[in-house]
Amino acid sequence: MARMKFLCDADRCIECNACVTACKNEHEVPWGINRRRVVTINDGKPGERSISMACMHCTDAPCAAVCPVNCFYTTADAVVLHSKDLCIGCGYCFYACPFGAPQYPKVGNFGSRGKMDKCTYCAGGPEADGSKEEYEKYGANRLAEGKLPLCAEMCSTKSLLAGDGEIIAQIYKERVMKRGYGSGAWGWKTAYRETIES
């Protein structure tokens, strides 16, 4: 089985937000929640870079480690998923996450944040693959259909890469070699404790 990862080539990202839109539409993500977003650093200044970020599906995921009810699980593809039936909406994953991935439908309401929602790597949840229940809670399960996450598939500049970590790292390395520069795989060191030498 592959070890699925995301990689955003910041030197290619043009902040078009197609990944954000694709994700919201594909999964009918609730109002107010963005499973993916594009952050622009040094906006308008020389050296500005945009990075598309969602759940990185960390190795030894902090969210899973701190969850008081153990609602997270890791699939054979190393995708970090959770059960909304078990989630109690305590907010602990959201304190532990380095990437701001976990979100709650009712963040402002005391006592009732609601069930946590985050990027599923287009891999649904614990319900039967492709079932109506799975779609309602977690969105589409593209991985079960043999497809990769839609955000990366839709990326207009092929900045956002999704797939087996080794393969996307190889693609990125080749790009860096060919063009002679690269600002690195953002978030990889934090998420996977490794980075791509370039």
Next chain:
Amino acid sequence: MASFGRFIRLALGAWALLVLVTVAPASAQQVNPTASAVKEQQLLQELNRVQGRVSIPDQRSGVLEQPQGREWRDFRNVTLPWIGGIAILGMIAGIVIFYLTVGMVRLEAGRSGRTIVRFNAFERFVHWLTATCFIVLAISGLNITFGRPLLLPLMGLEAFSEWSQWGKYAHNYLSFPFTLGVVLIFLMWIGGNIPNKVDVEWAKRGGGMIGHDHPPAYRFNGGQKMIYWIVVIGGGLVAASGYALMFPFYGTGIQGMQMAQIVHSIVAVLFVAAMIGHIYIGTIGMEGAFEAMGSGEVDVNWAREHHSLWLDEQKARTGPNDGQPQPATAAAE
């Protein structure tokens, strides 16, 4: 000569042009667009977070990366269970040893059969309001820290999740009456809980816990004053930090909430340990003590042994004829 000079200038100009045309594109290719680009590791080292601008309405999602959740995770999964375990189990072990070796603090003079009002109905209501809320809050709070390793394997994922869900609701909603109770306790008993010289003497004699010593005390002795300030300060801290967690992003970011959780949980486990001690001394630890918060009236002999100065005050207030002739006023010493 003039034509030769013109030829040289022309030749030089042509050569310069050639150089420009051939070299310039080559040098343009060597421009590194990342030379001035932001670097992830550099940003993380400088600020310990990476933050930028987002075009979606949720501006909080502008924080791209904040790895300090790792330290918080370590606190939550390793440090806190150790602090809590040592504090709570240590307190229970201490009580068990004390109870087995010294035993219940008895009423030395026995019961006189006459009682004196110690806490009125309102005081008892506030105490029990706070106490019942505290017990539910403590159990549901400890469940968040210790439930996953201890209870989940016994209950299974679904049942444990259901129980924790109700625990969370109870924890959040009972925080309001609990906070009210702490505020009322603070206002209601502040008068008798300012530390004074009597407490120094009381502390020097170990509160009279061992042997047959009965250091004098007003309405609240040194130990009770300690409990009072633990409730007021500890309760204030857990309430403030708890509300910061209950209302996310009202004045705090993720880092602020991590800090709030650290304060909340450390104060809470120490608070629980202190309250276990308080419950012990108020029930099986001391004969005649529970009545103070039960019926509100204590035996006069209990008052004489444990709160002699308070009893004197009360007698002075109600008049000497109200009480039976006391065998020995010197019992206070």
